Amino acid sequence: MSNAFVNVTVAEFSCVALHDGGSIRASLKGNADGAAIDALASLLAQVHVEAARLGASETVVDLRELEFMNSSCLKRFVTWISNIQALDGSARYRVKFLSNPTMHWQKRSLHALRSFADDLVTVEA
Amino acid sequence: MRGKLLVGVVVLWAVAVVGGMAMLADYKYRPGARADEQPLWPADSKLARGRAVPTLVMFAHPKCTCTRASLTELAELMAEARGNVRAHVVFMKPSEQDGDWAHSDTWDQAREIRGVEVSIDVDAAEAHRFGAQTSGQVVLYGVDGRLLYAGGITSARGHVGTSIGHRRLLALLTHRATDAHTGNVYGCALAEREKDAPR
Numbered sequence: 001m002s003n004a005f006v007n008v009t010v011a012e013f014s015c016v017a018l019h020d021g022g023s024i025r026a027s028l029k030g031n032a033d034g035a036a037i038d039a040l041a042s043l044l045a046q047v048h049v050e051a052a053r054l055g056a057s058e059t060v061v062d063l064r065e066l067e068f069m070n071s072s073c074l075k076r077f078v079t080w081i082s083n084i085q086a087l088d089g090s091a092r093y094r095v096k097f098l099s100n101p102t103m104h105w106q107k108r109s110l111h112a113l114r115s116f117a118d119d120l121v122t123v124e125a
Numbered sequence: 126m127r128g129k130l131l132v133g134v135v136v137l138w139a140v141a142v143v144g145g146m147a148m149l150a151d152y153k154y155r156p157g158a159r160a161d162e163q164p165l166w167p168a169d170s171k172l173a174r175g176r177a178v179p180t181l182v183m184f185a186h187p188k189c190t191c192t193r194a195s196l197t198e199l200a201e202l203m204a205e206a207r208g209n210v211r212a213h214v215v216f217m218k219p220s221e222q223d224g225d226w227a228h229s230d231t232w233d234q235a236r237e238i239r240g241v242e243v244s245i246d247v248d249a250a251e252a253h254r255f256g257a258q259t260s261g262q263v264v265l266y267g268v269d270g271r272l273l274y275a276g277g278i279t280s281a282r283g284h285v286g287t288s289i290g291h292r293r294l295l296a297l298l299t300h301r302a303t304d305a306h307t308g309n310v311y312g313c314a315l316a317e318r319e320k321d322a323p324r
Contacts, residue, residue: 070161071162071164071256074163074164074165075162075164078164078271082271108168108169108254111168111169112163112166112167112168113165114168115165115166115270116269
């Protein structure tokens with residue numbers, strides 16, 4: 001995975017972010033609990049910097065293999081999306097979440113994120 | 126011999142008194158379980174959220190007597206906020222209980238607070254959505270749906286008076302800076318059933 005700019009594993013959580021053509025793709029796996037908070041925050045911060053640098057129009061976040069995310073980690077996503085909202089209109093980029101419909105927590109959490117920023121966030125099952 | 130017996134009785138009495146006071150203090154000042162704070166307003170909540178003003182939700186167990194103090198503080202906060210908040214008090218009720226089960230004195234107290242919408246939460250479904258676990262838990266969400274505060278509004282169980290939580294909430298509702306966005310909650314577990322709820 002030569003074009004990965006983040007590749008971190010902490011306890012039961014791992015995340016990879018890579019350039020995918022003109023956009024960015026981040027994949028999260030495992031269990032995003034208290035041990036994952038710093039790694040997740042760092043991932044999202046770096047994704048934000050890279051998206052701005054590339055002028056990306058969309059970032060894909062693949063959660064299909066993420067089994068659990070606690071509210072502290074969800075808060076990091078809220079902060080990230082708030083940071084996107086704070087950008088000038090032309091600099092904003094969309095966030096597409098790839099979800100696993102068999103995981104109930106994803107439905108609730110992603111629904112809340114989409115309600116928070118329905119102009120930026122899409123969810124694909 | 127009688128003297129020693131008397132001293133022994135006095136010592137035992139003192140130990141019992143001090144021990145009882147310590148137990149009472151521990152009960153009064155031991156916070157309840159913290160909420161699993163939801164950073165965004167739960168999208169599946171049935172509660173109406175304010176679009177122009179923040180929304181406050183207090184979760185209550187109708188048999189928790191400590192919650193009287195939380196409601197007293199809420200009444201004061203509502204007056205201080207001067208309409209700058211939409212507020213709900215949500216009383217949990219197990220589905221197996223009849224409709225009047227939740228209509229306790231605290232229900233009546235909540236209904237008397239001006240500007241507060243009072244509702245029943247069957248099987249604590251809303252409490253679960255918001256991650257609330259303790260009676261008296263308050264959450265405040267901004268107009269954008271972001272969590273602004275999660276915690277209690279009293280400084281101890283059943284204690285009316287100045288509290289850090291009240292001060293922080295008032296600051297947020299009056300657009301002033303606050304040092305933190307959480308606080309301890311003092312009350313009974315929302316999951317308790319009627320048979321084991323405190324009297």
